[in-house]
Structures are given as C-alpha cells and as structure tokens.
Amino acid sequence: MDILTILATFLFLVFAFGYGACFGSFLNVVVWRLPSKMPIMLARSHCPKCRQDIWGSDNIPIFGWLRLRGKCRFCQLPISARYPLVETGVALLFAVLFALIVIAHGVTLPTDWMHQHRISWLSEFPGCPLLVVWGDQVVLGYFLLALALVDEDRQQMPYRWLILGLVVHLGLLLIEPSVGMMDYLSATAGDLAENRGNLPDAACFSGVGIVCGFAVALLTMLFRLPHQLRNGIQSLLLLGGFLGPAVLVWCSLIGFSSLICQWILGRFGKKQGVRTGLSAQLFLAWLLVLMTWRWWPEGNWLWMQELLPGK
Numbered sequence: 001m002d003i004l005t006i007l008a009t010f011l012f013l014v015f016a017f018g019y020g021a022c023f024g025s026f027l028n029v030v031v032w033r034l035p036s037k038m039p040i041m042l043a044r045s046h047c048p049k050c051r052q053d054i055w056g057s058d059n060i061p062i063f064g065w066l067r068l069r070g071k072c073r074f075c076q077l078p079i080s081a082r083y084p085l086v087e088t089g090v091a092l093l094f095a096v097l098f099a100l101i102v103i104a105h106g107v108t109l110p111t112d113w114m115h116q117h118r119i120s121w122l123s124e125f126p127g128c129p130l131l132v133v134w135g136d137q138v139v140l141g142y143f144l145l146a147l148a149l150v151d152e153d154r155q156q157m158p159y160r161w162l163i164l165g166l167v168v169h170l171g172l173l174l175i176e177p178s179v180g181m182m183d184y185l186s187a188t189a190g191d192l193a194e195n196r197g198n199l200p201d202a203a204c205f206s207g208v209g210i211v212c213g214f215a216v217a218l219l220t221m222l223f224r225l226p227h228q229l230r231n232g233i234q235s236l237l238l239l240g241g242f243l244g245p246a247v248l249v250w251c252s253l254i255g256f257s258s259l260i261c262q263w264i265l266g267r268f269g270k271k272q273g274v275r276t277g278l279s280a281q282l283f284l285a286w287l288l289v290l291m292t293w294r295w296w297p298e299g300n301w302l303w304m305q306e307l308l309p310g311k
C-alpha cells in the first residue's frame with residue numbers, strides 16, 4: 001500500500017466519521033421530535049428542561065457534550081449521555097461500514113478473505129458503485145436505529161418514516177440495481193459494471209422482502225410483545241425491502257430468539273432483566289448479519305434469481 005492510499009484511507013475514514021457524527025446529532029433531533037409531531041427542521045434546538053436555545057458551539061456533535069461536561073449551560077441540569085453516545089454510534093457505523101464495504105470489499109468477520117482485498121481501492125474513484133452500496137446500508141442502519149431508539153422511549157414512529165426509508169432505497173436502486181443483494185457487498189467495481197443487476201429483478205427482490213416482512217409482522221401480532229408493535233412492523237418491512245427475504249428471515253429469527261431469552265430470564269431470573277423491544281433486536285441482528293454475512297446460509301439468496309421469469 002503506498003503512502004497516498006494510506007493517507008486517503010485515513011482521510012476518508014475521518015470524513016465518514018465526521019458525517020456520521022452530524023447525522024447522529026440529527027438522529028437525536030428526529031427521535032425526540034418526530035413521534036410527538038414537532039417540526040424537525042425549523043425550530044432551533046433547545047434544552048428540554050429549561051427551554052433555552054442551545055448555542056451553536058455547544059451543538060457540535062460529541063464535543064459539545066464533552067465541553068459542557070454533560071450539563072446544560074443555563075440550568076446546570078444533566079444532559080443525558082445518550083446524545084453523545086448516539087452521535088458516536090452513528091459516526092462509527094458510517095466509518096466501519098465504509099471500511100468494510102468500500103475499502104475492504106465486503107470483508108466479513110472473522111476475516112476469511114483478507115488476501116483478496118484490493119489495496120488499490122482508491123483507483124476506482126470517482127464513481128465507485130460500492131459507494132452506493134455503502135450508502136444503502138448506512139441509510140438502512142440509520143432508519144433501524146431511529147426506530148429502535150423511539151421504541152425504547154415507548155413512543156411510536158409515524159409510518160411516514162418507513163415510506164421515506166423505502167423511497168430513499170428506491171432512489172439508490174435506480175442508480176445501482178444490485179444494491180440490496182448481499183453478495184454485491186464483496187463485488188469489485190469491475191464485477192458490478194459487468195454484472196449489473198437489472199431494475200425489475202431488484203424491485204421483485206425488494207417486493208418479496210416486503211411481503212415476507214408483512215408475513216412476519218402478522219406472526220408477531222399473535223404474541224404479546226413488549227413495546228409498540230408499529231415500530232417493530234416498520235423495522236421488519238425496512239429490512240425486507242432493503243435486503244430481501246433471506247436476510248429478513250435470519251434477522252427475525254435472531255430477534256425473536258433474543259426476545260424469548262429475555263422473556264425466560266425475566267420470568268425465572270431473580271431480577272427483572274433488561275427488556276428491549278423488537279426494533280432494537282432487529283437493529284442488532286442487522287449489524288450481526290452484515291458483519292458476518294458470508295457465514296449465513298442463503299445470505300445472498302442467489303437461487304431466487306433463477307426462479308425469476310426469463311431466466
């Protein structure tokens with residue numbers, strides 16, 4: 001790896017982290033305001049306790065909170081550590097996924113594939129289709145995390161959140177139709193150019209995923225789940241729409257197993273354990289599947305393409 005590539009890799013990661021921190025800051029606003037129907041863009045951010053406007057320099061993601069040592073400048077009441085944690089989390093999400101998808105071409109953990117990564121990832125810029133693949137995963141993670149946070153707050157996310165997510169995915173599909181197929185995470189730019197999926201197949205794949213999401217959502221209605229059902233349904237439909245039926249099924253199985261473990265622990269354990277909702281479980285399951293996707297059977301669901309008409 002030459003010095004230019006190392007430098008560029010570092011710079012791109014710093015940029016991804018910085019963008020992620022800003023988006024994380026915005027996510028705090030979304031999670032706070034959207035369920036209670038407050039305007040998201042117009043109003044200035046203010047302290048939820050004393051209602052004073054927050055100074056521009058205190059609003060810098062992560063550092064603002066650190067500088068104030070977690071206390072409001074005016075009323076000195078503590079500001080929840082959740083704000084900088086969400087900002088750091090989204091920043092890491094952006095940077096780590098950039099490293100895994102764009103730089104390392106879909107390396108999964110444990111790293112089985114290191115010998116194949118291309119040290120010349122920079123040569124594909126500009127116009128690397130993997131950037132679109134990365135963008136799609138980052139959007140999905142962002143939307144799932146928002147649902148998980150709203151769900152843990154015992155609020156309900158309005159359905160326009162789901163619609164917005166699916167519209168963004170559709171826009172990215174128009175640019176790069178292969179964007180939702182897991183095995184394209186590892187494709188090189190050359191592979192993607194030669195072997196581009198087509199839009200009808202991709203739309204069909206996404207549609208089947210959404211239908212499966214509905215089916216799982218109907219199943220969840222049979223059980224009495226903690227938290228709000230509407231958030232869980234939105235998470236299921238987003239997962240199915242973005243990544244297709246196989247990933248949806250795996251994530252649902254992981255999520256439900258975890259919910260059942262929590263239930264058993266809560267029932268027979270001494271203490272009432274942590275009980276998270278379905279949305280939080282699905283977000284974590286998505287992270288797990290994304291980091292280890294090569295190890296899941298049918299993770300890419302390639303055989304489905306052969307069932308499609310015209311193949």
Ligand SMILES: [Zn+2]
Nearest residue numbers: 047050072075
């Ligand atoms: Zn205050």
